[in-house]
Amino acid sequence: MSDVLTQLQSRYQNLAQLSFAETDSGLVMVTINNDFASAAVCLHGAHVCAFQPRGQQPLLWLSKDVEFKPGKAIRGGVPVCWPWFGPHPTNSDLPQHGFARNQVWQLSDAMQLVDGATELLLTLNDTEASRQVWPHAFELALKITVAKQLTMELMSTNTGDRAMTVGGALHSYFEVASIAQTRVRGLDQVSYDDKVADQQGIIQRGDIIVDEEVDRVYLDTLATCLIQDEGNQRVIAVAKEGSRTTVVWNPWIDKAAAMVDFNDEGYQTMVCIEAVNAGDDCHTLLPGQSHCLTQTIYLVD
Numbered sequence: 145m146s147d148v149l150t151q152l153q154s155r156y157q158n159l160a161q162l163s164f165a166e167t168d169s170g171l172v173m174v175t176i177n178n179d180f181a182s183a184a185v186c187l188h189g190a191h192v193c194a195f196q197p198r199g200q201q202p203l204l205w206l207s208k209d210v211e212f213k214p215g216k217a218i219r220g221g222v223p224v225c226w227p228w229f230g231p232h233p234t235n236s237d238l239p240q241h242g243f244a245r246n247q248v249w250q251l252s253d254a255m256q257l258v259d260g261a262t263e264l265l266l267t268l269n270d271t272e273a274s275r276q277v278w279p280h281a282f283e284l285a286l287k288i289t290v291a292k293q294l295t296m297e298l299m300s301t302n303t304g305d306r307a308m309t310v311g312g313a314l315h316s317y318f319e320v321a322s323i324a325q326t327r328v329r330g331l332d333q334v335s336y337d338d339k340v341a342d343q344q345g346i347i348q349r350g351d352i353i354v355d356e357e358v359d360r361v362y363l364d365t366l367a368t369c370l371i372q373d374e375g376n377q378r379v380i381a382v383a384k385e386g387s388r389t390t391v392v393w394n395p396w397i398d399k400a401a402a403m404v405d406f407n408d409e410g411y412q413t414m415v416c417i418e419a420v421n422a423g424d425d426c427h428t429l430l431p432g433q434s435h436c437l438t439q440t441i442y443l444v445d
Contacts, residue, residue, distance in 0.1 A: 226312035261291035293442035321375020357396035
């Protein structure tokens with residue numbers, strides 16, 4: 145048992161909603177169980193790996209071939225992409241989706257709220273190593289609230305003495321019974337860039353149906369998306385704040401097979417709906433300024 149695990153178990157021994165464990169590779173996992181839902185969060189990447197309201201099927205998809213390894217991103221759940229989304233805009237040698245998802249975060253606080261929900265606060269600060277990749281002083285905080293809904297609030301703060309520009313995403317993977325019986329609603333008439341076809345400025349017409357590889361960046365939208373999961377007879381709502389960009393992604397057959405941590409048939413039971421800051425939707429923060437990117441996930445009654 146690691147010192148970190150021992151310290152967490154001691155510090156939160158009176159908070160019955162929480163339990164702690166380590167993966168075989170030493171990553172610390174926090175499990176939440178309350179009257180509303182269960183959830184699992186890995187301190188590596190501040191990564192929400194699971195969320196399941198009481199009496200319901202899981203809302204988040206996790207690859208059957210997921211690898212919980214230090215320094216490696218976790219495939220599924222909700223990766224935190226930061227301080228950029230996708231490839232670095234000027235240096236292709238830097239990691240895809242930034243570095244926050246591959247770092248060990250601190251569990252700075254955890255509590256039971258008055259209504260019985262559970263709140264975690266995870267933080268990440270700049271280090272000498274991070275400044276070699278991205279030369280800025282920062283504090284990144286992710287507040288996770290587990291209730292009937294799952295709320296994630298990602299707060300970026302400039303703690304340095306010069307401006308910094310931040311992008312990123314809450315890159316949520318959603319579980320569906322069958323992608324063939326799934327529609328995504330809420331983006332009708334929204335303009336998007338199609339990364340697969342390399343086309344820009346396409347207008348969405350009606351619902352999104354995933355029957356091939358999909359990698360679309362929907363622009364200038366604050367919309368709540370609804371995942372119509374017919375196979376599970378449910379609708380998952382994906383609401384957001386602090387973002388005017390939504391990405392919809394499914395790798396389909398060939399790309400799923402090419403990823404070692406993505407089980408070959410996994411594309412049939414998932415779709416990503418991501419709250420994103422990218423391109424013109426990135427935020428330049430002066431010293432002391434903050435930006436909050438929020439995503440809330442829940443079942444529609």
